Structures are given as C-alpha cells and as structure tokens.
Amino acid sequence: MSRDPHALSLIDGPVIETDVVIVGAGPVGLFQVFELGLLGLSAHVVDSLSAAGGQCIELYPDKPIYDIPAIPVCTGKELTDNLLAQIRPFNAQLHLGQEVTEVHAREDGRFHVATSRGTHFRAGAIVIAGGVGSFQPRRLSVPGAERFENRSIHYRVRDVKAFADQELLILGGGDSALDWTLQLVESARSVVLVHRRPEFKAAPASVAKMFQLRDEGRLDYLEGTVQEIVETDGQFKGAAIRCSDGVTRRVSADQALVFFGLHPKLGPIAEWGLELHRKNIKVDTEKFQTNIPGIFAVGDINEYPGKKKLILSGFHEAALAAFAIRAHLKPGEKVHLQYTTTSPLMHKRLGVQAPAESAEAEPARRSVAGGSVS
Numbered sequence: 001m002s003r004d005p006h007a008l009s010l011i012d013g014p015v016i017e018t019d020v021v022i023v024g025a026g027p028v029g030l031f032q033v034f035e036l037g038l039l040g041l042s043a044h045v046v047d048s049l050s051a052a053g054g055q056c057i058e059l060y061p062d063k064p065i066y067d068i069p070a071i072p073v074c075t076g077k078e079l080t081d082n083l084l085a086q087i088r089p090f091n092a093q094l095h096l097g098q099e100v101t102e103v104h105a106r107e108d109g110r111f112h113v114a115t116s117r118g119t120h121f122r123a124g125a126i127v128i129a130g131g132v133g134s135f136q137p138r139r140l141s142v143p144g145a146e147r148f149e150n151r152s153i154h155y156r157v158r159d160v161k162a163f164a165d166q167e168l169l170i171l172g173g174g175d176s177a178l179d180w181t182l183q184l185v186e187s188a189r190s191v192v193l194v195h196r197r198p199e200f201k202a203a204p205a206s207v208a209k210m211f212q213l214r215d216e217g218r219l220d221y222l223e224g225t226v227q228e229i230v231e232t233d234g235q236f237k238g239a240a241i242r243c244s245d246g247v248t249r250r251v252s253a254d255q256a257l258v259f260f261g262l263h264p265k266l267g268p269i270a271e272w273g274l275e276l277h278r279k280n281i282k283v284d285t286e287k288f289q290t291n292i293p294g295i296f297a298v299g300d301i302n303e304y305p306g307k308k309k310l311i312l313s314g315f316h317e318a319a320l321a322a323f324a325i326r327a328h329l330k331p332g333e334k335v336h337l338q339y340t341t342t343s344p345l346m347h348k349r350l351g352v353q354a355p356a357e358s359a360e361a362e363p364a365r366r367s368v369a370g371g372s373v374s
C-alpha cells in the first residue's frame with residue numbers, strides 16, 4: 001500500500017464517500033454489512049464475482065450446511081439469500097464483477113480504494129473479507145491464447161449482444177458453459193460446444209437440452225480439447241480440436257468463450273503491505289485489525305491462534321470488528337451494546353416496528369466498557 005496524498009488527483013470519475021469498504025461479498029462480508037449497520041455505519045461491498053455469496057455460491061450453492069446456529073440445515077444459496085435479506089435495511093451497495101486492486105492510505109487517515117472497473121471510494125476503514133482470495137477464471141493454456149484475451153477469447157459474457165450473429169466456439173462442461181450455449185444458440189450464427197470428457201458437471205436437464213439441439217442440427221458438439229489456436233494475419237479464426245476419437249478437427253470461429261471454472265488467487269491483497277502468513281492476514285482477536293490501523297480482516301482470510309475457517313467464526317469476527325471500526329472512526333465516543341430485541345435505536349436502524357410490550361419489559365441497552373452513546 002502506498003501513502004499517496006495525490007492519488008485522488010489521478011481520478012476522472014466520481015469518488016464514493018463511505019464509512020467502510022468491504023472487500024468480498026462472501027457470507028462474512030455480507031454479515032459485516034449487518035453488524036456495521038447496527039452501529040450506524042455505512043458500507044459499500046466489492047466482489048470480483050458477478051454474484052454475492054463467495055464460496056457458498058461459487059462452490060456449493062445446492063449443498064446443505066448444518067452448522068449455522070439456529071438454522072438446522074440450509075444450502076449455500078439459501079444462506080446467501082437470507083444474508084442478503086438480512087442486510088437489506090442498510091442499503092449497502094454491492095459492486096460486483098470488479099476486483100479491489102488498489103488501497104492507498106491518505107494523509108487525513110482515510111483510505112482511497114479503487115477497483116478494476118475504475119470505481120473509486122474514499123473510506124474511513126476497510127474490512128477485508130476476501131476468503132481464499134479473488135476467484136479468477138481458469139485460462140485456456142495453449143500458446144497465443146493470451147494475445148486474443150478479451151478480443152476473441154472471453155472468460156465471461158459482459159454483453160450478450162456482442163455475440164449475436166457470430167460463429168462461436170464454447171469450451172467447458174459445467175453450468176456456465178451449458179447455460180451460455182443454450183442461451184447464445186438463439187442469437188449466434190453457429191455454436192460449437194467442446195468438452196474434454198463424456199461426463200458433464202452441468203445440470204442434467206441442460207445437458208439433455210444441448211444434445212436435443214445437437215440432434216436437431218441447431219449446434220455442434222465435440223468431445224476433445226483445444227490443441228492450438230488457428231489464426232490468419234494475427235486474426236483469431238478458431239481452434240484445432242484434438243477429439244477423443246483421435247482425429248484433430250478444425251473449428252472455425254469468430255469468438256471463443258471459455259468456461260473452465262474459477263480458482264482463487266490472493267491477488268492484489270498481497271501488495272497492500274499487510275502482514276501475511278501463508279496467504280492469510282494476521283489480525284488480533286479483540287478488533288480483528290491488521291498491522292495497518294483502519295484495515296480489518298474477517299472470515300477465511302484472517303489468521304490468529306486457534307482460528308477455524310468456519311462461517312460462524314467469521315460472523316463473530318464481523319461483530320467485534322464492527323465495534324472496533326466504530327471506535328476507529330469516532331474515537332473517544334463510547335458505544336453501547338444494544339439488543340435488537342428491545343432497543344428502539346436498533347429498531348429504527350433495522351426499519352422495524354418496536355414491539356411495545358417487550359420494549360418495556362427489558363432494559364434497552366447494556367453498558368460495555370463503561371460506555372454510553374450508541
């Protein structure tokens with residue numbers, strides 16, 4: 001991380017002012033929004049993936065989780081959906097499909113945060129909830145592929161219209177490959193799907209539909225792997241496919257879409273001057289603060305004695321980090337622990353109606369650390 005007072009002079013577009021930027025919209029990053037919101041702090045969340053939920057959505061959306069307190073069982077998707085519903089009152093904006101690439105400490109103690117899509121923030125604190133790192137697409141590893149990246153070889157679909165009336169080569173056998181094959185076949189001039197083995201990871205219904213379209217002559221399917229890129233005068237023209245029957249076939253294409261799955265990479269987080277141990281960020285267990293005051297780390301990405309990489313550990317860390325962030329942003333101001341059950345202030349922040357009877361029956365707040373003020 002650089003200490004660059006002039007960093008903002010390099011920015012053309014608007015800068016978003018916020019109390020906190022959260023790096024990572026996994027379950028812990030989402031719950032961090034909730035804990036900050038209860039303490040009256042605003043947050044913006046950035047994730048390199050195109051959907052919130054982190055590992056729960058990317059790796060096991062349909063698998064059951066049994067160790068979330070008071071939820072006997074829920075899937076990764078259900079947990080994510082519930083967390084998104086729970087943070088709704090706080091209107092935190094999610095900036096998806098962009099990686100946090102830069103963090104600069106400013107002279108005034110705040111931070112300048114920038115993303116790969118040119119979104120800029122000025123924040124009082126940063127919470128890194130980056131899990132096992134930023135998920136990156138697995139690349140096509142044949143010579144020359146990188147030269148065509150984002151021109152003729154793509155790892156995500158940003159604009160469906162860009163593929164209309166084009167000859168498409170689609171690579172992969174998971175849900176992304178099959179879903180895009182079924183969608184793009186409607187507007188493309190031609191589609192050839194290539195997958196390396198007979199078994200697909202995609203939903204069986206999508207695979208059945210793809211074979212039905214193949215039988216109807218609407219698309220082609222080859223079992224094999226890309227042997228080399230075909231180019232003419234520096235222009236992408238398709239690929240030679242080494243098929244499982246031993247024959248190499250040339251597939252002509254204007255564009256290739258590669259869906260080989262994602263793998264996590266610590267990425268730019270490693271360059272921000274944080275104290276790391278084996279790709280984890282070292283924190284204390286009172287505030288979950290890193291070696292840089294104002295930068296906190298929660299969830300799978302942090303490390304401290306006894307750390308267990310569980311969602312419930314991350315939730316606890318997010319609660320304590322929120323109190324520490326509040327103290328960091330408003331030094332000297334004392335903070336009460338307030339029950340969401342009974343505190344009118346919590347009800348106001350949550351946008352819920354106060355249950356009149358129970359509000360009287362219990363004290364609205366409890367002092368902690370000799371404090372007052374919310």
Ligand code: FAD
Nearest residue numbers: 024026027028047048054055100130131133134299300311
């Ligand atoms: P993650 O879920 O990893 O989310 C981190 C997010 O940060 C990612 O979306 C990533 O794209 C983003 N990110 C990283 N760097 C950047 C950057 N620079 N810019 C933008 N975005 C960035 N735990 C349990 O408690 N119970 C279980 O039953 C359980 N089952 C599991 C089953 C499987 C198959 C797996 C793989 C894990 C399981 N886990 C379980 C572990 C659990 O999923 C993790 O503990 C949890 O996801 C950690 O949440 P997180 O928010 O810290 O990180």
